[in-house]
Amino acid sequence: MADKFVINGGHALTGSVDVTGAKNAAVAILPAAILARGVCVIENLPRIADVLIIRDILMELGARTEYDDNGTLTVDTTHLDSSHATSELCKRLRASYYFIGALLARFGEAETALPGGCAIGERPIDQHIKGWEAMGAKVSVEYGKIRAEAPNGLKGCDIYMDLVSVGATINIMLAAVHAQGVTTIVNAAKEPHVVDVANFLLCMGAKIKGAGTDIIRITGVPRLHGCNYAVIPDQIETGTLMIAAAATRGDVTLHNVIPRHLDALTAKLLEMGVIVEEGADYLRVRTEGRPHAVRIKTMPYPGFPTDLQQPATVLLSTAEGASMITESIFEQRFKHIHEIRRMGADITIEDKVAVVHGVPRLTGTSVRATDLRAGAALIVAGLMADGTTEIHNIKYIDRGYDHIEDKLNSLGADISRVKEEADEREFY
Ligand code: UD1
Numbered sequence: 536m537a538d539k540f541v542i543n544g545g546h547a548l549t550g551s552v553d554v555t556g557a558k559n560a561a562v563a564i565l566p567a568a569i570l571a572r573g574v575c576v577i578e579n580l581p582r583i584a585d586v587l588i589i590r591d592i593l594m595e596l597g598a599r600t601e602y603d604d605n606g607t608l609t610v611d612t613t614h615l616d617s618s619h620a621t622s623e624l625c626k627r628l629r630a631s632y633y634f635i636g637a638l639l640a641r642f643g644e645a646e647t648a649l650p651g652g653c654a655i656g657e658r659p660i661d662q663h664i665k666g667w668e669a670m671g672a673k674v675s676v677e678y679g680k681i682r683a684e685a686p687n688g689l690k691g692c693d694i695y696m697d698l699v700s701v702g703a704t705i706n707i708m709l710a711a712v713h714a715q716g717v718t719t720i721v722n723a724a725k726e727p728h729v730v731d732v733a734n735f736l737l738c739m740g741a742k743i744k745g746a747g748t749d750i751i752r753i754t755g756v757p758r759l760h761g762c763n764y765a766v767i768p769d770q771i772e773t774g775t776l777m778i779a780a781a782a783t784r785g786d787v788t789l790h791n792v793i794p795r796h797l798d799a800l801t802a803k804l805l806e807m808g809v810i811v812e813e814g815a816d817y818l819r820v821r822t823e824g825r826p827h828a829v830r831i832k833t834m835p836y837p838g839f840p841t842d843l844q845q846p847a848t849v850l851l852s853t854a855e856g857a858s859m860i861t862e863s864i865f866e867q868r869f870k871h872i873h874e875i876r877r878m879g880a881d882i883t884i885e886d887k888v889a890v891v892h893g894v895p896r897l898t899g900t901s902v903r904a905t906d907l908r909a910g911a912a913l914i915v916a917g918l919m920a921d922g923t924t925e926i927h928n929i930k931y932i933d934r935g936y937d938h939i940e941d942k943l944n945s946l947g948a949d950i951s952r953v954k955e956e957a958d959e960r961e962f963y
Contacts, residue, residue: 540926542917543949548785550946554773555581555937556766560728562630563705564735565589568610569637573761580606581937618642636709644684666694666707691716699835711753712741720751726836727796731767738762770796774843775911777820781809782850782919786821799839828856845871845912852880854893871909874902899924907935
């Protein structure tokens with residue numbers, strides 16, 4: 536039976552909490568373990584649905600895995616013998632596309648079901664395909680499957696990305712680790728999880744230079760080996776909790792974070808009048824009054840992350856004045872706005888721009904998560920609203936946030952997970 540969140544809002548979040556490992560790094564690092572042909576011990580994984588799905592896909596391919604509930608997965612890919620990840624599981628998440636890059640590198644061929652994931656726009660994978668083809672692979676997309684073949688191996692070359700894509704950068708990096716010669720990705724994504732995947736590959740013996748800049752060079756090596764690796768803290772979970780602290784006019788310290796990864800959000804919070812204090816591995820966020828209105832435009836890293844646009848919109852819904860939010864990465868990332876309008880927000884949308892006229896308060900009602908980060912935004916809305924908010928469809932939130940309700944309750948929130956009645960599910 537599906538669950539919903541019931542939030543009694545209006546409690547200022549206070550106290551401290553640890554942030555968990557990064558979802559977007561984890562979902563790339565686990566498929567990358569295929570390249571080890573040995574044992575990898577991966578720590579600090581978030582305990583989320585997407586990680587469990589990827590583990591199941593690895594097992595279907597012939598890997599052995601052991602999972603402990605503290606977020607450590609041991610993956611033995613020594614006997615992994617299939618290059619076909621075509622089960623229904625792949626359709627349940629976007630990141631299943633990383634199996635193509637990893638399997639193509641290991642076996643010289645790969646076939647996977649087309650990836651699923653949040654419906655936040657068209658989300659093509661032409662840049663991934665362009666990269667593999669440039670390295671000599673033959674790629675086809677037919678009958679809901681992607682097939683890539685390079686029977687004589689891949690050859691390193693220069694690949695100019697038409698746009699900055701996290702997924703394509705990582706996927707080309709995965710494919711290139713065993714390619715002959717040097718592969719250069721120009722206009723590469725610089726997101727923290729791109730660097731984390733590169734570090735994992737380096738730990739397995741790959742030769743990669745430039746991850747974190749917009750030119751990445753990968754020199755192919757014949758073999759990689761297993762390793763122990765800990766995933767970086769989740770930039771987006773950190774940002775969501777920072778926003779929740781400011782939205783509830785609270786005082787929260789987040790531990791086990793990399794403050795640098797949040798520079799774009801921190802700058803905007805400071806502009807709003809929120810106090811942000813940074814240490815080596817912690818961030819303290821506190822505020823009392825309503826935030827000031829600001830302008831935000833989502834951009835590839837180090838710009839303002841699109842994944843934090845939705846929670847930030849909610850925070851600004853009670854700012855003093857009118858804010859302008861431009862979503863420049865995904866076309867359909869304003870679905871949460873329809874829901875928070877039902878809670879009293881005053882927001883108009885014109886193409887890629889949302890104009891948020893701050894209101895003094897939101898009020899609780901029943902709302903529906905339409906995708907992962909929209910769900911996170913609705914949690915922030917429920918925490919700051921007067922009265923009770925019910926969030927339906929929280930399977931999206933469980934895909935990407937590790938026991939978020941426990942973290943929030945430890946900070947003084949009143950949020951509970953409740954089984955949905957069948958008629959509620961139909962309505963929402
Ligand atoms: C990743 C993240 C997601 C985040 C996004 C942007 C994962 C699993 N997901 O998604 O949380 O919101 O980065 O930071 O890491 N595009 C193309 N062709 C392509 C690839 C992308 O046109 O081949 C477009 C997309 O439609 C989008 C933009 O490029 O408009 C950026 O997409 P990309 O960075 O690839 O996002 P994802 O890797 O899907």
